[in-house]
Amino acid sequence: MTEQTVMKTRDFTLYYGAFKALNSITMDIPVNCITAIIGPSGCGKSSLLRSFNRMNDLIVDMSVEGRILVDDEEIYSQDVVELRKKVGMVFQRPNPFPKSIFDNVAYGPRIHGTRDRSKLAAIVESSIRDAALWDEVKDDLDKSALSLSGGQQQRLCIARALAVEPEVILMDEPASALDPVATLKIEELMEKLKRKYTIVVVTHNMQQAARVSDYTAFLLTDSERAGNLIEFGGTSDIFTKPVDKRTEDYISGRFG
Amino acid sequence: MARETYEAEMNALREEMLKLSNMTNRALERSIVILRDRSFDEGEKLIEDDEEINLACHHIEESCLNIIATQQPVAGDLRFIFATMQIAMELERIADYAKGIAVINRKIPPGSHIKPLIDIPRMQQKAREMLEMSMDSFLKCDLDSARRIPSMDVEINLLYEQVYRELVTRVMESPERIADAMLLTFAAHNLERVGDRVINICERVVYLCTGDVVDMG
Numbered sequence: 001m002t003e004q005t006v007m008k009t010r011d012f013t014l015y016y017g018a019f020k021a022l023n024s025i026t027m028d029i030p031v032n033c034i035t036a037i038i039g040p041s042g043c044g045k046s047s048l049l050r051s052f053n054r055m056n057d058l059i060v061d062m063s064v065e066g067r068i069l070v071d072d073e074e075i076y077s078q079d080v081v082e083l084r085k086k087v088g089m090v091f092q093r094p095n096p097f098p099k100s101i102f103d104n105v106a107y108g109p110r111i112h113g114t115r116d117r118s119k120l121a122a123i124v125e126s127s128i129r130d131a132a133l134w135d136e137v138k139d140d141l142d143k144s145a146l147s148l149s150g151g152q153q154q155r156l157c158i159a160r161a162l163a164v165e166p167e168v169i170l171m172d173e174p175a176s177a178l179d180p181v182a183t184l185k186i187e188e189l190m191e192k193l194k195r196k197y198t199i200v201v202v203t204h205n206m207q208q209a210a211r212v213s214d215y216t217a218f219l220l221t222d223s224e225r226a227g228n229l230i231e232f233g234g235t236s237d238i239f240t241k242p243v244d245k246r247t248e249d250y251i252s253g254r255f256g
Numbered sequence: 257m258a259r260e261t262y263e264a265e266m267n268a269l270r271e272e273m274l275k276l277s278n279m280t281n282r283a284l285e286r287s288i289v290i291l292r293d294r295s296f297d298e299g300e301k302l303i304e305d306d307e308e309i310n311l312a313c314h315h316i317e318e319s320c321l322n323i324i325a326t327q328q329p330v331a332g333d334l335r336f337i338f339a340t341m342q343i344a345m346e347l348e349r350i351a352d353y354a355k356g357i358a359v360i361n362r363k364i365p366p367g368s369h370i371k372p373l374i375d376i377p378r379m380q381q382k383a384r385e386m387l388e389m390s391m392d393s394f395l396k397c398d399l400d401s402a403r404r405i406p407s408m409d410v411e412i413n414l415l416y417e418q419v420y421r422e423l424v425t426r427v428m429e430s431p432e433r434i435a436d437a438m439l440l441t442f443a444a445h446n447l448e449r450v451g452d453r454v455i456n457i458c459e460r461v462v463y464l465c466t467g468d469v470v471d472m473g
Contacts, residue, residue, distance in 0.1 A: 240335065248331045252332065252333050
């Protein structure tokens, strides 16, 4: 890989109690690219995504081996709030806070100590602009975020993630709860966002992975149901000439 | 998860390709019988039948587009579809060469040829053998075979040069038959082109098997 990497995993293994969910994953996430993680249900792709900003920490009995590095810093030896500032997340279902549009986006910067109203206003505007939502909500910033459509709510959640100026944005099925038009908007937005950020996206939608991503990682469970990285490569290579037969069978819809 | 409709459509496409390849092969065979026996009626029939081959080729293209639009093939399947579209076109062109030979026959006045046809039927035999092998390698995705076949074209090229040399000599003996000699050279040239088209098919088979675009010509 010629690109610079922002995030790396090295022999990363994740356990939920005695159950091994991920087995020795080693991969590099290139900077300013979209990396898609694909694989059948239960292959550990969401577990891997959540590991990148330690969202799994709250799960009782969770333990890890190996390393994940962000900017060459081990994530488990840094402050989790700082980590999540660097590595933001957007979930499958839009989950705005039951607050105004403004307060949703200002939430992160406030937590990180920004109190100045005009500074907050500037962050809110630029984040909502970057999330391609500004023209639709600029006159309604005080309205409840819950009054927005699903697609708008999801872009608001992206704006909320952008407000703390992350380096990496993790997206877990960001468009699966949206209609095709809203999906297209999210995909276009991702394309735009990668100029400034690095995106890692988990998706069940293979065509979406093929459309939006630069790199694709394919995960599959082994006989013990632990997720293994089967193949990682440029998306066009994965979708035209995958090296591993299992990748070929999965992306051609022959199993999964 | 079995994709039954998809698998059925892909299999139907294989069948259609096999059929088109047999039609093309048969057209080549007929063309040389027509030229050798000076059968004008049969020639007209071959020219007419070429339309069937064109339609079969168009139908294959339609099936490919339909599968792309509705089934979103990727990886090996996508390469198969892409190779199929290209190879169908090559087969259609090969059939045009066969038709061309019937048209050439029409232009040569009735009677025996300026020379006995020995090497031209040999070229045809070799070309058909190559064609059959290449289509077999395509349908079986046989990379080794696809890589071996192009070397057979050397023989066709040598035969072509031989036909050319011999016809030049004959023209020196009977200059009044220069037109007939030229037309026979064109017929031999058509067969020489068939060899080149078969090499294109082999290139597509290599692409199908490996994903690499190669030049074997």
